[in-house]
Amino acid sequence: MPLVLNEEQAMLQESARDFLNSQAPVSHLRTLRDERSETGFSRELWREMSDMAWPAMGIPESHGGLGFGFTGLGLVLQECGRTLTPSPLMASALMSAATLARFGSEEQKSELLPAVAAGEQIVTLAVDEQAQHRPEHVSTRMGRSGSGIVLNGSKRFVLDGMAADVFLVSARSGGKRDDPQGISLLLVNRSLPGVSVTRFQALDTQVLAEVEFNDVQLTETALVGQEHEGHALVEFALDTARIGQSAELLGVAMEAFERSLEYLKERKQFGQPIGSFQALQHRAAIVFGEIEMCKSLVLNALQMLDGHAEMSAMERAEIASRTKSKMAETALLATAEAIQWHGGIGMTDDFDIGLFYKRARLLDSLLGDRHFQLDRYARMRGY
């Protein structure tokens, strides 16, 4: 498949950029932050995004989606990265929807996917329990009581957890604490008795949540896929999400780089634009080259997602980990360089560039940072 966008995809990207620039530029994020938004994103904006069918793009037509594909959704995420626009698009419409579409029962799919596609329901993955991302490390317990399921435990750092209607929760149904076997994946409605959610403010712009489950009573229909076999589903969800995060990181890196490049041309010291100094020219050229490499990795990964029928779990893991590892490293490089090129003003809160740096770090850290991904890549490659 050629590594270029088709006409439809290019048009979508352009219209997403226009919309976000007018409706949700970086100042939108500042407003959410300064108002200490409960959910971390604007419900009103989310409705507008839903009206444009953004959450429907990756969901099959048979379940209320557009079936436009993950490449298209990735391009929209990339544009959201440029404006740092927060929304549940990645967690709900990509990560959770793709997992349900692939592994959910017919009943689960028809109940949830049309609502996710319409933006009416927000579904997210609750996987981390500790500061180090280790998805097989699960102590949240899935027990049995009579014919039902009882859930106890807590999850932390849950993406869009404050707004989520439904959680996909990894729980231990058997095996030991770090055993990939014996993990089950459960759909848990936020409104159920025993579910409580606490807000967690991350790096001053993004809202995460801690979710506690206290004797939550579930029925058999809460189980996604086979009992004890949930780890593969969690990996699928995470790898899909990591590719989505990479698309967003690409937008973050490109925007920070382009803004800084303009600054190099405008800012004068010693009577000349600082961009005429070779020390800065070479750094700019290196960052540019790294971003070009990342563009190819990200587009390739999105295209692989679109053709996922032929991709094994190992291949998916290798592609997701290599893409996120390289992309996160590059986004951190580009945004850190951006601060340096701006000098003192880059350190101020009034100026936007620091917000890009924070977003890059946040996306790097969530769902496995670049070191985690590099280690995992090597494991997938057999060494």
Next chain:
Amino acid sequence: MRSPYETEADLCWGGRNFQFQSQDQEHWLHRMAAKGWTAPTWPVEYGGGGLDRDRARILKEEMRAINARPPLYSFGIFMIGPALLKYGSDRLKQQHLPPIVRGEIRWAQGYSEPNAGSDLASLQARLEDRGDHFILNGSKIWTSYGDKGDWMFCLVRSDGELPKHAGISLVLFDMATEGVSTRPIRLISGKSPFTETFFDDVRVEKDQVVGELNSGWTVAKYLLTHEREMIGGSGLRQEGEEALGQLAIRHVGLKHGQLANPVLRSDIARLEIDGTALGLTMDRARDEVKAGVSLGATSSIFKYYGTELNMRRQDLLMSIHGLHALDWDGPQSEDGRIPRSWLRSRGNSIEGGTSEIQLNIVAKRILGLPG
């Protein structure tokens, strides 16, 4: 011809004096050349394969599938051929392209001079008009395999009065012409893949100027983009070459299922990912050219990035092979292949325009930075 080549000496370079290493090598060249597949995308009228990019890619994939070695490795194909196709007269194309396709003539590049390295356009080799022919005097340095070349494409100063970029021409001549001599340059690798080349009243025919007289700088830059892409390609894993991680498992060993040295392991993983990214980006650049949305100046990005990767890889190979990698000429060392390749690779970021020159080009031409 279905096993990976290990050094440049295993390649078929062609030329008047080339000694085939085996009959297979000779057959493979002749059979592929007969179909024009040594230069698959060149027009049929000049002996090429006449394939479009997609078909050429299929041919490449098929050759990879059977682990086939390239039938011919030639500066004629990588460098002067594309320049002739774009800027040469029909006469020059008819004269020079078919022998390149058939591997009959080996070409050498006359670009750098002792006082014109990164500042290539300050070159001084002097071409004088003598009525029905030219006379060339001066010298070149860093001529790759200058002692094995049959013909040379050579950048010369054809008008000393014009500004430095304007008075340059690209001329072609037979290196057997009287007055051409070479002297090998010994590198830190102990090998001599380059020569100095001297011109003492060398006769150059008037019809052997590529493009117009004094417009050689344009041709030279175009040719350089091909050279840079070729050098950048050295950053990719070569056909049939074992993946670094697998090689490391054999030489370094595993501990708890992972490479025994975790720092080396992460360096290898980074390099593998960067190599994949470079390969995909080269693919993407080709797709973008086809779709008409190319950036231009991408050869400088590839040259910079590819050479950095190859240098990192050579360094990792030294670590992976441990103390064996120090073996300079012992019976097991294949003539010191590993340490000599490692040393040779330091030149990657110098030849064909240094890394710093590539970054200058990216900064000015793509990023539009001033100065």
